[in-house]
Amino acid sequence: MITPDAFQAWLNTAPAGDAIIWHTGFLARQRRAWTELRGHHHRFRHGAVPGLDQLAREVAKAADQGLVVLFQHRVSEGHYKYLAVRSAPPAPRVIPEGAKGGGCYRLCNRAAALEVRP
Helix, strand or coil: CCCHHHHHHHHHHCCCCCEEEEEEECHHHHCCCEEEECCCEEEECCCCCCCHHHHHHHHHHHHHCCCEEEEEEEEECCEEEEEEEECCCCCCCCCCCCCCCCCEEEECCCCCCEEEEC
16 A cells, blocks of 8 residues: 555656556455544554555545546455556647637537537
8 A cells, every 4th residue: 555645746747547556455444444432432443454544535536636547456355456547637728719709618528629609
């Protein structure tokens, strides 16, 4: 497992198409590191990986922002590789020259397709 800081460093420098394995194991079982016991007392749960919940939140946030696409690859029963692939940056908004007054242009998807609205 990498650290959240290492993931952010990779995210800031990785070119589109670059991939990173950010975790191996069984994410759902290993993510929650602490179990609540008797009010505010906590203990480490067997099999939990410290820091994995924070890393998983960082990776999910990057996916929500469209910065990465997430994949998982089954290695064996109960064992997976979790990958993040760097997405291409969003295309810049392009307004054709001479598009004054006659129509409204808007970016209608991440593929930079333009739609003209009267």
